[in-house]
Amino acid sequence: MKVLFAVSECVPFIKSGGLADVAGSLPKELKKLGADVRVILPKYGMIPEKYRSEMKKMKEYTVQVGWRSQFCGIETLEYEGVTFYFVDNEYYFKRDSLYGHYDDGERFSFFNRAVLDFIAEVEFYPDVIHCHDWHTGMIPFLLRTEYYKKPGYGLIRSVFTIHNLQFQGIFPREILGNLLHIDSRYFNEEQLEFFGNANFMKAALISADHITTVSPTYKDEIQTAYYGEKLDGILRKRREDLSGILNGIDHDLYDPKTYAGLAISFSPESYELRVENKLEIQRFFGLPESSEIPVAAMITRLTKQKGLDLVTGVFHEIMATGIQLVVLGTGDPEFEQFFRDMSEKYPEQCKAYIGFDENLAHQIYAGADIFLMPSQFEPCGLSQMIAMRYGAVPVVRETGGLNDTVQPYNEFNDEGNGFTFKNFNAHDMLFTIEKAISLFHQEERWERLARNAMETDYSWAQSAKQYNELYSDLISRSESHVF
Numbered sequence: 229m230k231v232l233f234a235v236s237e238c239v240p241f242i243k244s245g246g247l248a249d250v251a252g253s254l255p256k257e258l259k260k261l262g263a264d265v266r267v268i269l270p271k272y273g274m275i276p277e278k279y280r281s282e283m284k285k286m287k288e289y290t291v292q293v294g295w296r297s298q299f300c301g302i303e304t305l306e307y308e309g310v311t312f313y314f315v316d317n318e319y320y321f322k323r324d325s326l327y328g329h330y331d332d333g334e335r336f337s338f339f340n341r342a343v344l345d346f347i348a349e350v351e352f353y354p355d356v357i358h359c360h361d362w363h364t365g366m367i368p369f370l371l372r373t374e375y376y377k378k379p380g381y382g383l384i385r386s387v388f389t390i391h392n393l394q395f396q397g398i399f400p401r402e403i404l405g406n407l408l409h410i411d412s413r414y415f416n417e418e419q420l421e422f423f424g425n426a427n428f429m430k431a432a433l434i435s436a437d438h439i440t441t442v443s444p445t446y447k448d449e450i451q452t453a454y455y456g457e458k459l460d461g462i463l464r465k466r467r468e469d470l471s472g473i474l475n476g477i478d479h480d481l482y483d484p485k486t487y488a489g490l491a492i493s494f495s496p497e498s499y500e501l502r503v504e505n506k507l508e509i510q511r512f513f514g515l516p517e518s519s520e521i522p523v524a525a526m527i528t529r530l531t532k533q534k535g536l537d538l539v540t541g542v543f544h545e546i547m548a549t550g551i552q553l554v555v556l557g558t559g560d561p562e563f564e565q566f567f568r569d570m571s572e573k574y575p576e577q578c579k580a581y582i583g584f585d586e587n588l589a590h591q592i593y594a595g596a597d598i599f600l601m602p603s604q605f606e607p608c609g610l611s612q613m614i615a616m617r618y619g620a621v622p623v624v625r626e627t628g629g630l631n632d633t634v635q636p637y638n639e640f641n642d643e644g645n646g647f648t649f650k651n652f653n654a655h656d657m658l659f660t661i662e663k664a665i666s667l668f669h670q671e672e673r674w675e676r677l678a679r680n681a682m683e684t685d686y687s688w689a690q691s692a693k694q695y696n697e698l699y700s701d702l703i704s705r706s707e708s709h710v711f
Contacts, residue, residue, distance in 0.1 A: 229699060231258065232354040233267040234343045236336070236363035237326060238312070241275045244326050245529075246475070246610045247361060247391045250442070253478045255310045257692035263699070266352065268343055271303060271314035273322035279305065283314060289349050291342045293334065294407045300342045302350065313350075315342045333399035336428070337407040340366040344375050353380040356699045358387045359436070362397030365428030366408060368436040372708065373414070385702040388436035390429075392607050393450050393457045394533070397428030423458075433462050437708050438698060440471045442608035443629035447472030455605055473695060474632055475608040476688035482590075482617045484682075489587040490594050494619075496682045499675060502594065502619055509595035512588075513579035515552050522668045523552045524661070525596035525620065527589050527611055530559025530567070535602030535625065540566055541654040547574050549665055553600075555580040556592055593618035597674075598664050602649075602657045606630045612646070616681035621674075622646035623664050625657070633686060637667070637677055645681040 237243055239252030255265040271283070283303035290297040301316035315321075320335040329335065344367060347353055359367045368386035375381045404410040404426050414420050422430050433439060441447040447470055449455040451463045463470060480486075484502075485495045491508035494501040503519050510517045528534045539546070540563070546553065547570075555567050555578075567580035581588065593599070599615035601624045608629030612622045616633075624630040626648045637644035647664045649656040668674050 229263045229356070229696075229703065230352070230354040231255075231263050231265045231699060232343075232347070232352065232357045233265065233360070234357060234364040234367055235267060235269050235360045236339070238267055238269050240307070241269070241279050241312070242272050242326065245391075246442075246608065249478070249610055250389075250391070250475055251360065253476065253688050254692060254695065256308055257476075257688040258696060259309055261692060261696045263696060266311045266313065266354075268313040268315065268346060270321045270339055271301075271316040272326065273318065274324070274326070275314075279307075286313070287346075287349050289345060291338055291345055292409065293338050293341065294409075298338055300338075300345070302346060313346065315339060315346070317342075333397070333403045334407055336363045336397065337366065337403060340364060340370065341408070343367055344370055347384075348378065348380065354384060355703045356385045356387055358389065358695075359432060360389050361391045362395055362428040362432075364388075365397055365430075365432035367432075369420075369431040369434070370408070370410075372435045373410070376708075385437045385699075385705070385708060386435070387438045387440060387698065387702070388432040389440045389442065390446075390450070390607070391442055393429070393455070393459065394605075396422075396430065396457065396459070398422060398425050399428075401426050430459060430462065433459060433466065436469075437702050437705075438469050438471065439463075439466060440473050440695075440698070442473070442475045443632045444472035444474065445631040446605075446607045446628040449605070449628060471694075471698065473691050473698075474629060474686075475610060476686050476691045477610055477613045477617065479617070479687040482593075482614050484594055484618050487590055487594075489590050491591065494594075496619075496679045499619065499679055499682070502678075505591060505595035506597070507595075509554060509592055510552070512591070513554055513581075514575075515554075515579060516576055521550065521552055522597045522665050523554065523595065524598040524600050524623075525554050525556070525592045525615075526600050527556045527592060528559075528601070530555075530557050530563035532560070533604050533606075534559075535604055535652070535657070536560075536563045537604075538602045538652070538654040538657045539600070542658045543570060545658055546661060547577050549662060551577065551598075551661070551665060553578050554592060554596065556584065556589060558582055558584065590618075593620055596620040597668055598623055598661070600661070601625075601630060603627060603630060604652055609633070613686040616645055616684055616686070619678045619682045621664065621678055621681055623657075623660055624648055625652060626650045633684075639667075642673060642676050643680070644677070645684050646677075
């Protein structure tokens with residue numbers, strides 16, 4: 229079985245969010261199951277030189293973008309047993325950020341065409357092309373309307389994964405004809421038209437052979453008007469071709485027994501050593517050092533989606549519990565400034581690192597007692613799974629992947645791996661934090677809960693099996709999805 233992952237970012241080369249973690253981890257697990265999985269992504273100027281220097285030039289060709297023929301180079305390297313291809317065009321990808329440019333529609337129109345042309349240029353005809361998020365949304369559409377006529381393309385099946393439905397790639401309608409050469413007859417409400425604009429995400433949802441989301445709960449949520457971002461009608465229509473497959477985490481990367489950057493290594497069997505990581509975090513942030521004070525952490529984008537409104541709404545009440553809170557992340561200026569201000573107001577309880585440091589993140593996961601993640605919506609979430617791997621007990625809202633991964637603690641039988649609340653309400657969150665703090669002071673019960681969290685298996689193995697079965701099912705079909 230041959231599978232081509234088309235993706236806009238991928239660990240370890242370039243990352244802005246969880247999408248990159250999936251693209252870096254899932255192919256490795258699929259390889260273990262015998263699939264020939266390869267990954268194609270843009271060659272960004274921001275990719276570290278240590279990887280760029282290892283890339284080998286493989287192919288050059290031109291890609292038609294509107295009336296222009298644009299240069300496209302393909303470079304390749306092998307990393308951890310997986311072959312990666314990089315689409316090279318400095319005009320489009322040598323930028324100081326991945327997204328948010330005035331010409332993103334043109335940049336990713338080029339990338340979508342480049343990926344499809346790549347298949348014939350290097351003669352790697354996959355059984356399945358697996359596309360991720362809006363940046364690759366036109367690939368399934370162009371495959372079904374144009375490329376299927378070309379030799380070798382007719383039997384290629386397409387899978388499209390929604391990582392976050394909120395970001396859809398919405399651009400003026402002119403992009404379809406001017407950049408992608410898509411006939412105007414497709415610009416209608418049933419196909420590419422979206423409130424007068426073109427929508428890359430919608431293009432994939434109507435044309436891919438199968439659609440997946442990154443958690444079972446999110447699959448159900450996005451078929452409702454509240455979570456569906458105005459695409460819920462299409463998703464309900466395609467519900468027979470829609471699956472929710474939970475993301476995993478790389479257990480080799482996130483392993484408190486082997487990660488070299490921690491103050492001390494530990495495991496569920498040596499849980500008592502973990503306190504040294506907590507004391508290290510308190511020292512790093514200049515907080516009073518005490519194993520008796522519960523430390524909560526947030527490692528997150530500082531945005532409303534992540535529930536920051538709830539935290540700011542009852543922040544003083546949270547501080548009144550006596551807890552210490554450390555925050556790592558960047559995001560909306562209002563939230564960045566809020567945590568700066570609170571760090572000054574509560575210097576012995578609140579500290580914020582506005583920015584990101586990978587090693588510091590690992591140390592915080594390994595040292596915090598409680599991991600707070602009160603998201604308004606969360607397609608999957610990786611942070612709660614990483615936190616549990618490191619023994620930080622999650623407090624989350626029951627949405628998306630948070631609902632699928634955190635089982636609420638049962639005080640009668642000591643089962644569960646965290647604490648949850650249902651309503652997007654600040655005082656419900658506060659009450660749940662207080663419940664967690666209360667249990668924290670019951671040392672033996674807290675240790676059992678933390679060990680439960682650490683021993684929960686959220687590796688990629690099970691998810692990879694589900695994807696492998698999905699690919700096999702699609703390949704066995706005699707016909708592709710017709711939209």
